[in-house]
Amino acid sequence: ILNVEQSPQSLHVQEGDSTNFTCSFPSSNFYALHWYRWETAKSPEALFVMTLNGDEKKKGRISATLNTKEGYSYLYIKGSQPEDSATYLCASDNNAGNMLTFGGGTRLMVKP
C-alpha cells in the first residue's frame, strides 16, 4: 500500500501572502507525480504532471518542484488571491498497476 502524504492539511493565509505546501510520496519505483486543484462541487483540475528529479513547473503564480530521490514535491503560490482558495491534491504513480495514489490534500483558504 503506497502512502502519499500532504502537509499541512489546511492553511489560512492573507491575500498577497506567498505560501507553499508539501507532498511526500514513496521514492521507490517512482514514475510520475501529479498536482490537482480542486474547488468543492467542481472537477479537480490538473495543474502539473512531473516526472524527472529536479523538475520545476510553473503556471502563472503557481509553481512546483520535484525531488524523486527523497520523495517530495513542493507547490508554491506567489501572492495568494482569494480565488486560489481550494484543495490542492497530489497523486503519485509508482508503477503499481498504472494507478495513481492520492494524498489527502491541502485545503487553502485565502482571506481578502
Added chain:
Amino acid sequence: DTAVSQTPKYLVTQMGNDKSIKCEQNLGHDTMYWYKQDSKKFLKIMFSYNNKELIINETVPNRFSPKSPDKAHLNLHINSLELGDSAVYFCASSQDQGARRNTIYFGEGSWLTVV
C-alpha cells in the same frame, strides 16, 4: 462544453435500493475511471476501463458493477445500497491506458447519500 460529465450530481436514496451513476467523456480518451472519495477525503480508485475493457478492479464489493457500452461512457451501478456507500464518486478519463504521464480529467463528482 463539459469534458467529463456525470449524472446525477446529487442522489439521496434508501438502504437496499439499486442506483446508477452515468458518466460520459467527449475528449476521445481511451481510458475511463471511477474514484471514490473516502471518509478521510482521500480519492481511491475503484475501476479503470480501457477501450471498454476492465483494466483495474480494486477491492470493491460485488454490489458495485461498472458498465462501459462504448469507450466514451462508463456507468456505475450499485446494488443493495448500504449506509457505508455514502460518498462522493468521481468519474475520470485519460488519453490512454493507465495514469502514467497523462493528465486525468475528472467529472464534478456525484454526491451519494444513503439513508
